[in-house]
Amino acid sequence: MDDIRETIDRLLPDLIALRHDLHAHPELGFEEHHTAEQVAEWLSRHGIDVRTGVAKTGVVGTLRGEQGNGDCVAFRADMDALPIEEQNDLPYRSRHAGKMHACGHDGHTAMLLGAAAVLAQYRHRLRGTVRFFFQPSEESVSGAKAMLEEGVLDEMRPQWMVALHGRPGMPLGSVGIRAGAIMASADTFDIWLMGRGGHAALPHLSDDPVLAGAHLVQALHGIVGRETSPGNPMVLSVTQFHAGNAYNVLPQQVHLAGTVRCLKEEMRVKASERIREMAEATARLWHVQSRFEWHSGTPVTVNAPSVAELIAQVAEEAFGREQLVWLEEPLMGAEDFAYFAQAVPAAMFFLGLGDVADLHTACFDFPDAALPFGVEMFVRLAVEQLAV
Ligand SMILES: [Zn+2]
Ligand SMILES: [Zn+2]
Structure with missing residues (x-):
């Protein structure tokens, strides 16, 4: 699969258009109806099994490799926006008064959808299953718990689970990771x-x-x-x-x-x-x-050392050693991916967004230039575990 990057590049215009659509239609926690519809439609279009209405507005995609049964790996993206009035002057500026994607969850959702589309093209080379969790209501830190309560991990236990969060100020496309606590309670x-x-x-x-x-x-x-x-x-x-x-x-x-x-x-x-x-x-x-x-x-988001190590290895192979940052300190912000990380071995990493406005400000806009890096990380992680 030497052509991962080309496959992503071919997909990129569609992905950017999708990200802009999500950005223009931000929805608060447990109200992600338009977003969930877009997610489900995209997954189905790429031949991935879809379950909607999970924890109200959550969506779960399941991609089975054609090389038979094997490991299961899982990824999570969050879909909700914030109650902030957008100040950006963009063609795809928020059309919902008082709501905006100020935390970049439009980017997270688009990147995981991009990875799903790429992995669907490689399904004939995969043994096992990739699951895509599109989570509602991260900002209220209740969406992950609600999904878990509906048993999303019980039907098929993943070997590991990975999520990312965009981080302004880190070089574009760099990957920040640490073992142990990465976000606070x-x-x-x-x-x-x-x-x-x-x-x-x-x-x-x-x-x-x-x-x-x-x-x-x-x-x-x-x-x-x-x-x-x-x-x-x-x-x-x-x-x-x-x-x-x-x-x-x-x-x-x-x-x-x-x-x-x-x-x-x-x-x-x-x-x-x-x-x-x-x-x-x-x-x-x-x-x-x-x-x-x-x-x-x-709770505290605790990265399983083995999964953090896998992320570091994949990031270094994909983007080079200089783009990998072992974080000395956790962030004292919180993240409800913590609940997933309590349930299965999991890790969250930060994706560098370059010099952009801070998260949760009215001027933030997830940079499209970061999309291919996040997609490639997700794709390579799944490939590393499941490709034959
Ligand atoms: Zn946030
Ligand atoms: Zn966020």
Whole structure:
């Protein structure tokens, strides 16, 4: 299969047109109806078995090699967009007000469809099965879990599973990989502090939840600074502080909320326990009541070393050693591919997008120039495992 690159090149105009169509029609999580339709139509057109309506709007494609039964390998692409008003002036700019593909999932979906089309052309050389998971609602970090709950991995266990995410700032077409944790967990919390409130001119006659809240924010930041090892990163951010609506009234309630990112599961437990303790202790200190809620979110995305190694090997063979980046640090963002990686040996890699706007900004547009690199990675990974 020396002609992988030529096959991709022939496909590229179609793939770019498809990416532009997806970009023009961004859809939020679990609303990816147009996207799912395009995905299903493309897969069927290339002779791949399709199942739609998986976890509402997810699509699963199954390609059986013609050399008989063998291993199964699987890939995942996410399809959802973000609630952002696009600022790009493009012919294929978002036609849906207040929604845009600011995380490049249009590119991810197009690349996996490209790989499916190429692999379909090589099916006579493949032994085993390639499965393509088009996942809804990654941004809400609930789509992967929903697909797993519908048993998508039970009907056929893959040997491994791979996903990628585009990364601005890394050289175009480069591949960033690491073994072990590559993305952090993401949990959230809410704290309410309740007091009597009262006249702002007579604070000694009331209990002031604002003061308690201010102390609590300071205390919480001490967890990362003083209670975790510098070698074991954790991020705690208080992102909401709501209280009061008048100049001369001490409010009865303060609501704090925030997020915690960790790289080890035991750190998540410790964080939730310490935040609760500090909320309760600070409330006691200032004679107010507290209520605490911890919302367990996405786990840490852990790359299986063997799969990370395979990705590195394939990237080096395809694009050269200089395009392979062993990442020293994980990203403290979260990714719900983590759930797939808990279920089967899996790895996620970053695909360099070059010098483009940051993800989740109104100026981001997945560069078409990156498409062939992602397609080639997926194709070569499958070929490496299944070609005879
Ligand atoms: Zn995103
Ligand atoms: Zn994303």
